[in-house]
Amino acid sequence: MSYTKHEYSDGAALAAALADEVASRLAAAIYARDSACIAVSGGSTPKKFFEELSTRELAWDKVKVTLVDERFVPADSERSNHLLVAKHLLTNNAAAATFVPLYYDAPSIEEAAVIATKATAALDKPFDVVILGMGGDGHTASFFPHGDNLEQALDLTGLCRVMTMKAEGAGEERLTFSFSSLSDARFLALHIEGQGKKDVLEKAIAGSDETEMPVRAVLNRAASPLDIYWAP
Numbered sequence: 263m264s265y266t267k268h269e270y271s272d273g274a275a276l277a278a279a280l281a282d283e284v285a286s287r288l289a290a291a292i293y294a295r296d297s298a299c300i301a302v303s304g305g306s307t308p309k310k311f312f313e314e315l316s317t318r319e320l321a322w323d324k325v326k327v328t329l330v331d332e333r334f335v336p337a338d339s340e341r342s343n344h345l346l347v348a349k350h351l352l353t354n355n356a357a358a359a360t361f362v363p364l365y366y367d368a369p370s371i372e373e374a375a376v377i378a379t380k381a382t383a384a385l386d387k388p389f390d391v392v393i394l395g396m397g398g399d400g401h402t403a404s405f406f407p408h409g410d411n412l413e414q415a416l417d418l419t420g421l422c423r424v425m426t427m428k429a430e431g432a433g434e435e436r437l438t439f440s441f442s443s444l445s446d447a448r449f450l451a452l453h454i455e456g457q458g459k460k461d462v463l464e465k466a467i468a469g470s471d472e473t474e475m476p477v478r479a480v481l482n483r484a485a486s487p488l489d490i491y492w493a494p
């Protein structure tokens with residue numbers, strides 16, 4: 263278990279600090295490899311961080327943005343993580359970035375996952391930056407408690423790919439990068455806010471059953487050190 267905790271007085275301070283860190287990681291990647299790739303989470307937590315990051319000065323035309331996970335809904339759905347990123351991150355300076363989606367309008371989610379795996383195979387690995395979130399049930403990306411594909415998704419010896427996930431707590435069917443695709447990011451962060459999520463994190467740290475709280479895989483087995491960002 264290797265992680266560093268960063269705590270802030272409020273969400274605005276966290277968003278600014280995380281945006282500074284991520285912008286500097288992306289700039290370093292561009293300097294080293296002339297391109298950068300970031301995979302971000304959806305949900306409600308990252309909005310302020312996205313808005314901050316979108317204003318940072320960077321060669322955004324060299325940045326590829328993708329999602330760690332997505333609901334199997336079209337990009338114009340209010341439930342779409344793509345829509346969230348389009349509204350809050352791919353704006354201001356970051357409008358010049360290229361977005362690589364996980365959702366495709368395929369006859370089945372399984373076919374969409376195959377298309378997404380092919381489309382994202384072109385992204386440089388390891389990812390320069392991966393920002394994970396966490397739900398109140400201990401899910402991260404779309405690694406949901408008792409998900410039908412959870413064991414394969416968390417298998418670090420498995421292929422880097424986009425997988426499907428169905429779980430009672432997930433609402434829609436999900437598309438998610440496998441853990442092997444995310445775990446070795448050059449900068450791997452978990453962004454959570456609120457006392458409730460802090461309590462969930464403490465519970466995750468105290469136990470070991472990944473089926474019950476899949477975020478434990480990230481805490482215990484990620485190939486890269488984890489930076490945890492928290493604000494009340």
Ligand SMILES: O=C1O[C@H](COP(=O)(O)O)[C@@H](O)[C@H](O)[C@H]1O
Nearest residue numbers: 303304305306307331395396397
């Ligand atoms: O379903 C999802 O939820 C988590 C956490 O979302 P939040 O609304 O509690 O911040 C998110 O990390 C994930 O990407 C998303 O698909």
